[in-house]
Amino acid sequence: MRTALMEIVDNWREDVSLGADRPAILIVHGTADSAANWQSWCEWLGRLGWRATAIDLPGHGAGAASNADSSVGACCDYLEPFVRKYQPTVLLGHSLGGVVAVELALRRVAVRKLLLVCPAIEMPVLTRAFYNWFVEYPLDWLNAQQAWLSPLLAVRPRWQTSLATPPITIRGAWTSLRTWQAPDWSSLGIPTAIVGGQWDHIAPPSTLVRLARALPGSTLTILPGRHRPMDEAPTAFAHWLRHSLRL
Numbered sequence: 001m002r003t004a005l006m007e008i009v010d011n012w013r014e015d016v017s018l019g020a021d022r023p024a025i026l027i028v029h030g031t032a033d034s035a036a037n038w039q040s041w042c043e044w045l046g047r048l049g050w051r052a053t054a055i056d057l058p059g060h061g062a063g064a065a066s067n068a069d070s071s072v073g074a075c076c077d078y079l080e081p082f083v084r085k086y087q088p089t090v091l092l093g094h095s096l097g098g099v100v101a102v103e104l105a106l107r108r109v110a111v112r113k114l115l116l117v118c119p120a121i122e123m124p125v126l127t128r129a130f131y132n133w134f135v136e137y138p139l140d141w142l143n144a145q146q147a148w149l150s151p152l153l154a155v156r157p158r159w160q161t162s163l164a165t166p167p168i169t170i171r172g173a174w175t176s177l178r179t180w181q182a183p184d185w186s187s188l189g190i191p192t193a194i195v196g197g198q199w200d201h202i203a204p205p206s207t208l209v210r211l212a213r214a215l216p217g218s219t220l221t222i223l224p225g226r227h228r229p230m231d232e233a234p235t236a237f238a239h240w241l242r243h244s245l246r247l
Helices: 002-016 035-047 072-086 094-107 127-136 138-143 148-151 157-164 165-177 206-213 234-247
Strands: 025-029 051-053 090-096 113-116 192-197 219-221
Touching: 025 035, 025 072, 025 094, 035 051, 035 157, 035 234, 051 157, 051 165, 072 094, 072 165, 094 113, 094 165, 113 234, 127 165, 138 165, 192 206, 192 234, 206 219, 219 234
Parallel strands: 025 051, 025 090, 090 113, 113 192, 192 219
Antiparallel strands: none
16 A cells, blocks of 8 residues: 555655756644645745655644654654655754654754754743643544534635644644653754744744754744744745755
């Protein structure tokens, strides 16, 4: 049986054969998101001359196994063979994907740059308390309301995706993020550009400032919005992305 990752690898292989000299970027999405929601950004990057792709993490995306391990470690194990074989120049990770990108870099895959979008590296106490409550009680009820809620969210694809993501996947990712231990950031040794949202409650600016200070040579940009600057401030996000890829 073919898997979503096998399809992505085939597409990537075809793309490589058409333009192996183009730099490559792999986008790693966040919890309760999907590769499909990053497709427009992949196309935009393609117009800038990049080979860009996004891969559904375990438990995410259409047809995902509902019992898949969605922890940070499992996501890294899932992506690592692909990254080692096709060697994208850049990893872009959003939220959970930012943590996964960091862990992949620590495994010494051949990546030259990290782009971290609202990385969920250290959440505030109140945010932790809210999500501890949310994943235990309202999450299942909300997931059961898909039939009538999903059509109302048609203009918000990421909200639709979140609603459709199996609760067990969200719980697994959340538990893993809650217990994740930050590394010695000085050991990362890769140029890193960070972007956050001014009112983000998951990756607040204060957390990202500390991260930038711990990463020699990194850059930090704060945009208007919350946890999804690619949706909330797309023009500014595109400017940040274009500038960061030139550094």
